[in-house]
């Protein structure tokens with residue numbers, strides 16, 4: 001019997017050596033992934049079982065040979081080494097819990113998605129929220145900067161008294177210094193000023209012309225009114241901006257007549273500009289430079305003053321409705337009067 005067993009062992013060993021020569025032992029994994037079949041593990045198991053059963057009948061089989069046979073028993077048995085070769089390639093090891101934490105670090109564009117899904121997990125929710133709340137650069141979480149509000153109290157110069165008196169056109173005191181681009185651009189030819197001015201967002205009532213007339217006799221100065229108010233006032237044909245008691249046509253105004261219209265003692269303030277005479281009293285409360293500045297030209301020609309200060313301002317566009325007459329010399333008027341007397 002012993003010889004028979006030895007013979008069977010030699011025969012078996014010779015058969016396997018013939019079937020799987022030793023040179024193929026060094027490359028058992030080269031063909032392992034090429035035969036991954038869904039039923040590989042059962043087939044592998046069955047093959048191993050059959051081998052074990054065979055070795056179970058051979059108690060004298062060396063363990064070294066058994067391991068060699070386990071690895072290379074059949075081609076399907078080689079496929080059983082697929083997990084080993086898969087472990088060698090980390091990208092295929094989806095079951096490994098070690099690769100998941102390192103994945104977001106390698107791929108930042110996936111880290112947010114990973115965080116987003118992980119944030120839904122209660123286990124990692126606290127850590128993620130803590131990490132989000134601390135270094136979060138989202139500006140939407142911060143309150144927006146409070147817009148700067150320009151109120152009459154904030155824009156008014158403390159040294160410059162407001163206009164809460166009887167001479168002030170009532171609805172304009174709360175919006176001094178605010179200028180609409182549309183009106184100002186139409187009234188001024190100065191380049192770049194329209195961009196600096198704030199858009200209008202208010203409705204302005206047309207001031208009562210009687211109030212404007214009331215201003216004429218006042219001694220107020222530094223009245224700054226919204227130019228739109230003056231534009232609306234000038235656009236109203238019912239407002240007699242030329243003054244009370246004047247004939248409908250243009251007057252022939254001599255320098256002596258002009259000098260008498262100085263704006264005091266209940267008289268309107270007239271001024272001349274390029275041969276035309278204007279009643280500047282209605283515009284006084286609306287003059288951006290102040291009433292006192294404007295009245296510096298009362299009773300005389302204002303061309304030089306006007307050109308020195310703001311040559312870009314459209315005089316005719318602002319004071320067109322205030323045109324009283326044309327400036328003539330004293331001699332012309334005397335001659336005309338003499339001719340009238342002769343007739």
Ligand code: HEM
Pocket residue numbers: 188190193271280287288289290293294295296297302305306309310313314315316318319
């Ligand atoms: C005749 C004597 C006048 C004087 C002494 C005078 C003086 C001034 C002064 C000091 C300013 C302020 C300038 C500034 O804040 O930068 C000003 C602004 C202004 N004045 Fe006169 N002014 C006179 C006549 C006029 C007239 C007749 C008009 C209208 C036709 C007028 C229309 C304006 C306008 C629209 C502004 C604002 C200009 C701007 O902000 O660009 N001024 N004036």
